[in-house]
Amino acid sequence: MDLELRHLRIVRAVADAGSVSKAASLLGLAQPALTAQLKRVERMLGGALFERDRRGARPTRLGELVLARARVLLPAAKELQDEALRFAHTSSPGFRIGATNGPILGGLVDRVAAERHVSTYTSWSTRELTSMVEMGRLDYVLTGACGDSGTPSGSLLWETISLDPVFTLVGERHPAAAEKEVELAELADEQWAVTPGDGCFADCFAMACVRAGFTPGTIYETDVTTCAHLAQVGRAVVLCQATHQAAPGLVMVPLAGAPLRWRQLLGRHPTAPDAEWVVAQARQAHTESVRRSPVYNDWLARNPGFGTTPNARLHPH
Structure with missing residues (x-):
């Protein structure tokens, strides 16, 4: 040895x-x-x-x-x-972006790809993606965290892209589908569906339910397509980000008082290229996703303090 x-x-x-x-x-x-x-x-x-x-x-x-x-x-x-990492980053012809499930990755890739080559890697695990950035296998990680939680641990530099409420997705025949917003307590008898992750969202949701006076029933942790199907057939209410684009047969309904909040985060290696510009593109991608959501736009007009975090207009080097 x-x-x-x-x-x-x-x-x-x-x-x-x-x-x-x-x-x-x-x-x-x-x-x-x-x-x-x-x-x-x-x-x-x-x-x-x-x-x-x-x-x-x-x-x-x-x-x-x-x-x-x-x-x-x-x-x-x-x-x-x-x-070696600095050399790899400065000599790289493009960006390597990892992401968990989220609605703004497509917009970010579209905007960045107009200037540079982009490669992507997706995972349910923020810890896995963070480790890949720390090891130099990725330049950036786009992920999220509960509104009151801290940023992931490690050596990465983090930027908050947005602060969004968590909404619900229900089938178009669900009683809540006709409401402008719904109290969490009104959904006490529902089953739930959510996409997986390794953060604290499940605990935060459970605590929000306790504050609303009930213990949540079955929680299906599964992929986006299955979540949508369970909502369409009335099997579950889906917890989703406010920038989510609802599929046919589904209606997005805000939760009154925003008992659950979600921060979009962009983490980067300290030597990642064109950091300020990439952060600006992520924020712009989020702003565009908000514009595509009439429900979220209407909710923001009544609930200031949420949405895309402010940023300067920046350009690539």
């Missing part, structure tokens, strides 16, 4: 934490697993790297030698990775 950077990270983590147990916690590993890895590193390097007792772990002379080299090599490797 050859010595790898991950082995040096283990040595540095134990030295910095002062104990194997604390280092395991910081690295997200079980202590036995970290202990076994440390022993393998010590066998590779020919001796004990730490003296361990009740007071913790202290580097041996060999450990001090390895630790000194690790503190040089690990930052150098990180710098090399960052430089």
